[in-house]
Amino acid sequence: MGSAADDVLTAVTAFLDHRYGDGIRLALLEGNDDGASLRQAAAADGWFDLAVPEKHGGVGLALNDLVPAFRLFGERLAVGPFVEQMVLPALLLSELNLDEATRLRIQALRSGTHLLAWADPGISLDWCAGTVSTRNGRLNGEIRLVRYAPHCSELLVVADSPAGAQLCLVAAAASGLSIESIESADPGVPLAIVRFVDVPASSAVMADGMDAMRVIALMRAWSRIMFAAELTGMARRALTLTLDHIVTREQFGAPIATFQAVRQIAATAAQRVILLENFSEAVAEDASTQSADLLSLSAMAFKAAAGELARGVGEDAIQLHGGIGFTYEYELQWYYKRILALRTWYGDEIELMAEIGRLRLAA
């Protein structure tokens, strides 16, 4: 891990220590706080500038320098549109030649008052989240699962056109666009169905054809890496809670950590968490030198492992806590629910393993 990554981690840790206490966390997770003030404080702290290229006024860090911070988000259960605000705009600005107006709209996201959401049918491989297509200069269709769309001001859309993939930026207020909030079982993360009825596409297109495919692939790869990093952090926290619990909880006159059945499960969980942490470091380390295809593959492998192992760790953690682990009040359930949510996002392990198999077999 480079020193830039260390600096980011230190700053984010200090921020969360100071601003992200149990009260605000619970309010966010329960949906009683829409996250706007936290988002603005994060913007003021410069989070959304970190990976933006210097020529666009950002700090110009590489995305891999943000991976440890995403692990911390997971560990602290910090929920927010961090991929949408810290990763996607940076990629758009550095990978695409945008016209002035579009560039300004993306740059405006850095203030934290404007919020980006990403309508991407690629969030799932085996389930259809919807489609959007461009015909005769108009966008039509729907995407049924869009994170943060209820609060967004800009919407990034992956559409298909007769000439191939298209990446569009549509203002949330655009005519013909409707955003319907739906109940979300991903704690703290609002979801919406986004519908397009003859939304004008002409001024919205940021990239098409091969160029769009390339940037979409990069955005998906980085989303997978960051979600996997969050899963890694959540698994670490579930393990820590478990270790604390098993050395204090006594049964049969001794801490339950003295029982071998308990110790073996804890050791397995520790091995899984350590493997994921090493995986996250290896993927971050390689990202700067890898080809785009290899990056996509590494991202899928890491996300597959993270979804599968974090879920296992979360389930073992609940088991070793006994009844308390099943309560609403104790924090473990939030971790477990967020693990299950992120496990599915951009492919669970089964979808991703099959996709990796398909890609490698075609190689």
Next chain:
Amino acid sequence: MTDPPHDPTLADYRASVRDWLAATDIPSVPLDLDHRFEVLKAWQGTLYDAGWVGISWSRESGGQGLTPLHQLVFSEELARARAPMPIGLIGLDVVGPSIDTYASSEQRARLLPPLLSGDEMWCQGFSEPNAGSDLASLRTTAKIDGDRFVVNGQKVWTSWAHKARWCALLARTDSDAPKHRGISYIAVDMATPGVSVRPLVQMTGDSEFCEVFFDDVEVPRGNLIGDLNAGWTIAQDTLSHERGSYTLRRMVEYDVAVEEAFAEIRRHRSAGGTVAPRTLEQLGRAYVSVRGLEAQTRKTMARKVRGEVPSPYDSVDKLSLNEVEQRVYSSISDLLGPFRLTPHDPSAGLDSARWVKDHYYSRAVSIYGGTSQVQRNIIADRLLELPRG
């Protein structure tokens, strides 16, 4: 696989390994165990003469004085070139490093050069019929009689004992001391009268491991490695190598195995063969497992370079290795379906005989070097430092 960044010397090293391998006759490996042993022993000699054995060992001990990273690069290139590993891995990766650390300089000068060259093979005489996971309860005795030990007892599951010149023997030298404190680590010449070896046939059909009987075997006291009754510490060191360095070599093999499975299925499909729907997921699963192990290995290398061995993380590595090896070979061999029953039928597109044998072999990994349960016990005790009952 890629080099860790910013180390040009490793890239040069990799290139020199490649050049050498390209210019060298790589032996094909016979199926029959005895022939295989002879071919691979000669191959170890060839590698040794060319300076590719003991890469991370000190020059003083007959090695090349490079780092574990160089060793890993070499293992990777060897696997890439589909060249076999040297046969004497118990000496090279498991017992040898402990001898290098704990033996006297005369012992090292006598024992290490032929260990590296493959002229003298080693076996590891630890497990006994009544001392498996509870190794410290071993009963083989070495009684001091003047300037010699007299060894009596039995070892079991001793890999390559029938081919070995030397045995790293754990024997009880003080039966009154607490069980961990009365054990010594002794190099026993397998040609000594009173040593008899009986090979055991394994699930794979090969006879790699053996029973070894010691009947009034006289061993010079000068063959004691380290101090009298201090053998348990050395045994821990040996086991940590078995859980660590050995793991690295295996990891490279899995990587190649997964690529080979992909290649076989690819050929099968382009020849019009059917590919079961689960194939993609299973192969993807194997791929993901190996990538995870590879990431883990990088951390292990860094730990080794810093000299942090042995460590409870060795058990984390071994546990990961166990799971990954078993996942890789189960995932691939499951793709044979009923054709796993017909070793020479190509209908499933995979080399049935090979993958079934590798799959059988994978069932041993969670047993040798300490079972998975024992590794978890070690993690709970020494890494998580959980209270004991």
